[in-house]
Amino acid sequence: LAKTTQPISMDSYEGQEVNITCSHNNIATNDYITWYQQFPSQGPRFIIQGYKTKVTNEVASLFIPADRKSSTLSLPRVSLSDTAVYYCLVGSNTGGFKTIFGAGTRLFVKA
C-alpha cells in the first residue's frame, strides 16, 4: 500500500485559494488518488479522485504530475465552512483494495 505524506496543518483566510500537497512516492501503476474531507464527528466526504494530469469538479481540482509521486488538491476561494481535515489516499481495486488513512491535513480558515 502506498504511504502518503501531507502537511499536518494549514491556515488560510476566507476567499483565498488553498493548495494541499500530498506525497506518495511509491504509488503503484494501478493506484488512484482520492481526497476526502472530514468534519468533527462526521464520516469522511468524497471530494475528488484522479489517476493522472488534472481533474476538476464543482468543488475542487486535483493536479497530478506525470510521475504521479505527488498530487495537489486545490480549493478555490475557501470559506469558513471549509475548515476541516483533508485526507489524501492512494489505492487500487486490484489485489484487494483497502483504504489506509494517513494523518491528514487540518485546514483552518480564518475570517
Place this chain on the structure above:
Amino acid sequence: GAVVSQHPSRVICKSGTSVKIECRSLDFQATTMFWYRQFPKQSLMLMATSNEGSKATYEQGVEKDKFLINHASLTLSTLTVTSAHPEDSSFYICSARFRGETQYFGPGTRLLVL
C-alpha cells in the same frame, strides 16, 4: 450520489453488553464494505474489510471475536462489539466501495461504554 447510512448514530451502553451497528448502502450495491474506528483528534484506523457472502478480513491487532462483522447482503454490513468495555468507546465509521476505486463513507456511530 452514493449514500451510505449507519444506525444508530450514537449509542450508550453498560460495560459487558453487546452493541450492533448497521451500515447500509442506500442507492448502490456494495461488494465490499470497510469498518474503521476513530479516536478523538486521530485519523481513521481500518479495522476490517467485509466482503458480501464471505468472512471479514481483520487488520492486525483487531480481535475478530470482539468485533463481529456480518455482510449478509450487497447493501448491509453489521459490526457487533461484544462484551463492550469503556476502552471500546470510540467513533465507528463504515464505508462501501462503489464503482471499483471509490469509497463512500457513512456518517459514523458514536459509542460510549459506561
